[in-house]
Structures are given as C-alpha cells and as structure tokens.
Amino acid sequence: MKRRPLLAGNWKMHTTVMDACELAAEIGKCSAGLEDRDVIIAPPYTVLSEVAHVLQGSNVLVASQNICWEDKGAFTGEISPTMLKSAGGTAALIGHSERRQIFHEDHALINQRVVGALRFGLIPIFCIGETLEERESDKTFEIIEEQIREGLAGVSIDDMKKMVVAYEPVWAIGTGKTASKEQAQEVHAFIRALLEKMFEKDIADSTRILYGGSVKPDNVDELMAQPDIDGALVGGAALNAESFCRIINFT
C-alpha cells in the first residue's frame, strides 16, 4: 500500500511572534506545489493563530504541541480542540517524550488526550519511543507495545484512520544521534505488525508511522527510503527554513 509521506516540524518552545511568521512564510513558499506529500508544523500556542494565518491557502497544516480532551472549563494551562480549530489548527502532537519525561504525563492521561482529539475530529500525532536505558536493557519492543496498547486504548478502527504514529527514540531526540535506518525500520515494522494484531491489516497498512530524533537534511533521504518509514517529525532542523525545506523536499 502506498502511504502519503508526512513531514512534520515541532518547534517546541521556540520562536517569538516575529520569528514564527517569518519561518512559516518560508516554509509555505518551499512547500508550494508539492502535491505528493503532507507538511505540518507545530508552533507554540502563542503563535499558532498567526502561523495559521500566514499559511492560509498554502498546503501546510498547523498542529498544536499538545491538546486537552475537554471542550472548555477549569483546566489552567491547557488548550481545547475547539480553541485549536478556531485558531486554524487541525492536528495535535500527543505524548511527546518531553511531555512524558519532564511533565510526567502517563499512559492514562495521554490516552485521554488521544481519545479527546479524535472526538473533535483532530489528527492526533501520537508519539512513542524508548529511552537509552530501555534500549540497552533490550526492552525496546516491550516499551513500544505498552505505550501503544495503553495510549490507543478504546480507539476504534474508524478513528484509527485519522491517527498518525511517530516513533521517536528518546536517546535520538535533540542529541544529533539519529537511529540508524535499520534500527528505525526494525521498530517501525514492529509497530505496523502490532497495529495489525490490535486492529486489522488495512489499518496497519494505511497508518502513517513517522520517525523522529535528529532528522536532518543529510539523513532524511535514507530514512525515507525505508519501507515502513512514512515521514519525519523534526525538532531542531525544523527551526531553520533552509534545512526544513530540504527535509520536506526529500528524494
């Protein structure tokens, strides 16, 4: 099955309003005319609406870096799917390792976010990945399976059609130490097989699984050439227009 490549940039806690608008404009320009792939950027909440405005009419979608499961209410520090949609967003990162590690978001909370995002028609970009310690003690597959089973609990086959999964080994994030294409492919194939067990073959075949962790212009092509890698979730290299544009234009 042919899956449409998806290149996503996670700006994390970077960019002032002015930086964000400039960067978004550059990315909009270099994405113009690319009809065989999707591009998404996830700016901070403070600039999301401006970025969506700059990208209006382009083929770049805007995502939030997290999302609450409720529509509104007393949830200080959170934003709701309705708020995101009104600001021009259509997707949300959920379960990023920085949320899991620094902010102690657990499986149950992440699952609530996934289910909530789906309920409001957003595209969840559900992130998973093992730490270095877990990899070195041969627990990678066990951890990935647990994250997926718990994070996707209660998600229907129909809802899975919207889901994007991002495999991001924690040891590769922001370290410059990318997983080798073989290491990444091995885990991606495992995830796809697990999705078949949990849902059905069509879902396993059609779900896009992105790789993230030190994706750069000089390694994107070989990663994207792997049969089960359908895209990239890019942090550091997404903050520079030239490098992100090169990544979007992978060959």
Ligand code: PGA
């Ligand atoms: P990185 O971040 O590309 O800087 O490693 C990836 C991510 O955290 O999504």
